[in-house]
Amino acid sequence: xxxxxxxxxxxxxxxxxxxxxxxxxxxxxxxxxxxxxxxxxxxxxxxxxxxxxxxxxxxxxxxxxxxxxxxxxxxxxxxxxxxxxxxxxxxxxxxxxxxxxxxxxxxxxxxxxxxxxxxxxxxxxxxxxxxxxxxxxxxxxxxxxxxxxxxxxxxxxxxxxxxxxxxxxxxxxxxxxxxxxxxxxxxxxxxxxxxxxxxxxxxxxxxxx
Numbered sequence: 001x002x003x004x005x006x007x008x009x010x011x012x013x014x015x016x017x018x019x020x021x022x023x024x025x026x027x028x029x030x031x032x033x034x035x036x037x038x039x040x041x042x043x044x045x046x047x048x049x050x051x052x053x054x055x056x057x058x059x060x061x062x063x064x065x066x067x068x069x070x071x072x073x074x075x076x077x078x079x080x081x082x083x084x085x086x087x088x089x090x091x092x093x094x095x096x097x098x099x100x101x102x103x104x105x106x107x108x109x110x111x112x113x114x115x116x117x118x119x120x121x122x123x124x125x126x127x128x129x130x131x132x133x134x135x136x137x138x139x140x141x142x143x144x145x146x147x148x149x150x151x152x153x154x155x156x157x158x159x160x161x162x163x164x165x166x167x168x169x170x171x172x173x174x175x176x177x178x179x180x181x182x183x184x185x186x187x188x189x190x191x192x193x194x195x196x197x198x199x200x201x202x203x204x205x206x207x208x209x
Contacts, residue, residue: 001100003155005146006127006202007162008107008114009044010184011087013121017082022075023055026067032059044185045164047108047133048072076113080120086183088197093126095201104158106149108133108140108166125192129153140166143173150174159204164188179203 009015015038024034025044035055043054048071052063096103103126107114111132118124127154131145138144138161150158160171163184171178179200180190192207194200 001102001150002204002208003102003104003150003153003158004096004151005104005106005158005160005168005185007107007140007160008105008117010106010111010121010163010186011086011161011167011181013083013085013117015079015083015117016044016185018075018080019044019051021078021082022071023051025074026052026063026071027059028161029070030056030061030067032056032061041185045108045166047073047139048110051133072110072113076110076116079113079117083117083121085121085123086197090123092197092200093123097126102153102155103127104129104130104131104153105150106140106146106160106167106170108145136194140164141169141173143170145178146170146174159207161194162186162201177207 008100020037022042023040043051047066052067052071052125056063105127109132111134114130114132131149133139136145136148150156158176160167160176163181164186165188168178168188168190179192179194180188181194192203
């Protein structure tokens, strides 16, 4: 039975308000005005350093490693202040786990922050592995990031589920199927699209045929 690998932000959880708050915390430290959630949304998906680079670029500024350290510290401490699980996700995780699928998370978010938010939201127990953006030298869309997740589960066959083209590209790089979820932060054209959590299980069953 295939393993199921999930992206985190925009796929399992709506973490955008907390990510935006962390970015604005850093901006405020540099005397820059806050960004709206709508402005931050398209910046999510490539990790914290890339997000800060895009946020600072709005004001013609360049972010540095010190800014990222402030961001990571603040976000890890407040990772679930405003974050919620998307509707239906926990039921799907329960069903997939009960069916015997091994479940993992492959995210560009730092591993400590990813584990913290999963624990605080009560989702940690569903996953046999959590591979963060700093867990390996690679990050999605590099397929080696996803490959490391599979290796951690001791499997070589899986379905990748995510809301960003990075998720789809990582799966494609390993020749694995993927499911794009439409409720997240990214946009992509893909053959298999879930518009609600319940669609995930239906698509997985169809991929098994």
